[in-house]
Amino acid sequence: MCIDPVLQHVKDKRNVILFGIESHVCILQTALDLLENNINVHVVVDGTSSRTQESRKYAFKQMKQAGAVLTTSESVILGLLDGADHPKFREVQKLILQSAPVTDLCKL
Template sequence: MDQTAKILEIPVVVTEQYPKGLGPTVPELGAEGLKKYSKTCFSMLIPEVEKELQRTPERQSVILCGIETHACIMSTTLDLLNKGFDVHVVADACSSRSQVDRLLALSRMKQSGAFLTTGEGAILQLLQDATHPKFKEVQKIIKDPAPDSGLLALFQNQNPLFS
């Protein structure tokens, strides 16, 4: 999502959960050069992030991904929903230490009004049309299949949590 955000000039906000104790954002996530806000609360809606959101008052939607779906992503989602935002959670770009925590958090966010999507699904919704001027550039990012996120097994046999 980070590469697509750069190409489409979509603002990205990165928070780090207590980097002093847990360590900084790993380079593999592609967040080098982006400002990172340190936090100890689970929600990323800290005063600095709220100021970032206020810079574009016309923004109605937020796309979320990250670590500890059942803590940080869920807390942020619920806070954003309470503030009237449409929240799109990129399920295959969210993780938890346990699949049970991840699954139940995704289910609760959906029940609360968030939209669950995949990385490729979110990217294609941002583009809306193959005639988008940056489609070919973004298409290179999604050309190869995404790695297995472990979610497919959760949806087999019509998982009742997502019905």
């Protein structure tokens, strides 16, 4: 799924964060392509969907076996801040602490 312009854009990157729709097709193939190009892949499980939960489950299983890191949006957001000393940490923390709707997207 990684066409040449995309690969050119990420060629100097060590890590890529993936989220979106069709985890069993688009996200899976993109993850595999990036991993093949020695790029670390982090898949946001609560930001990635498929038509069925079964498709999601097996896509995540394949990605994990291939070497992708399965993570959550909260982990990604806090990781990007790189610590509580970030000037926006408290502002972001307030957003995270707000109750989110139950989506069952973290069920694997």
